[in-house]
Amino acid sequence: MADVKQKDPIQGDILHEYDGILEADNLLPRWWLATFYGTIVFSGFYWFYYEAFDIGKSPAEQYAAWLEEESKKNIAVTDEMLIALPSDSTRVEKGRAVFSANCAACHGREGEGNIGPNLTDNAWLHGGRARDIYRTISEGVVTAGMPPWGQTLGQQGVLDVTAFVLSIRNTNKPGKPPQGQIVDDQDNPITPSGSSTEGEQHSSGADKTNDKTDSNHG
Numbered sequence: 001m002a003d004v005k006q007k008d009p010i011q012g013d014i015l016h017e018y019d020g021i022l023e024a025d026n027l028l029p030r031w032w033l034a035t036f037y038g039t040i041v042f043s044g045f046y047w048f049y050y051e052a053f054d055i056g057k058s059p060a061e062q063y064a065a066w067l068e069e070e071s072k073k074n075i076a077v078t079d080e081m082l083i084a085l086p087s088d089s090t091r092v093e094k095g096r097a098v099f100s101a102n103c104a105a106c107h108g109r110e111g112e113g114n115i116g117p118n119l120t121d122n123a124w125l126h127g128g129r130a131r132d133i134y135r136t137i138s139e140g141v142v143t144a145g146m147p148p149w150g151q152t153l154g155q156q157g158v159l160d161v162t163a164f165v166l167s168i169r170n171t172n173k174p175g176k177p178p179q180g181q182i183v184d185d186q187d188n189p190i191t192p193s194g195s196s197t198e199g200e201q202h203s204s205g206a207d208k209t210n211d212k213t214d215s216n217h218g
């Protein structure tokens, strides 16, 4: 092997020859070796930093941390604030856009119902008070095909779309027949949702003119 058979002007001493292929055994260029050993050193640091001591965070961990940070920014939602939502016309308009993009496929363009229930009647499966509706939208009813929107839309997005849903509540758009319990006095906090016995009586018929009073329905 080591016996020099011939010399090549570029490669120098040729050590092997196979079928006319000449092979020398020269030292690797310094820059190449430096890069090569550099990667080995780097992989050591990398391993200690991300694996052994878990100092660096993986993208999934960074994302989880970011989500937690974001959720801390969430403001405390009070009943008063939720009840006031439909009179905030800016919110209702933003909510309308959110609704068209995310909800209309299942609940109809006007909220009249499709796969999901009619949101414009006074019958509710999961409670008809502002707080119930906010919760249903935020947490969803996963087993029944209603996605949770809290993380997808963020708290502000959920508040916007809640404002819109509250603004179309009791507008009785012809569509899917009422499902669930009739909730008459929807935002009277004393009335447990779904079991109201007093308060203003809303017609459950879809042909009656709508009697909503305060919603800002631009």
Ligand code: HEC
Pocket (backbone or CB within 6 Å): 098, 099, 102, 103, 104, 105, 106, 107, 115, 116, 117, 119, 123, 124, 125, 126, 127, 133, 136, 137, 141, 144, 145, 146, 147, 149, 161, 162, 165, 179, 180
């Ligand atoms: C994939 C279809 C789908 C999408 C998209 C969807 N929903 Fe629903 N939603 C449903 C279904 C189905 C139900 C009924 C759940 C049940 O039967 O318990 C429901 C229930 C609801 C309820 C409760 C109704 C009640 O009677 O208590 C509200 C409020 C609601 N959705 C709002 C929204 C909003 C707002 C969006 C958009 C951000 C949205 N939904 C997007 C399918 C959907």
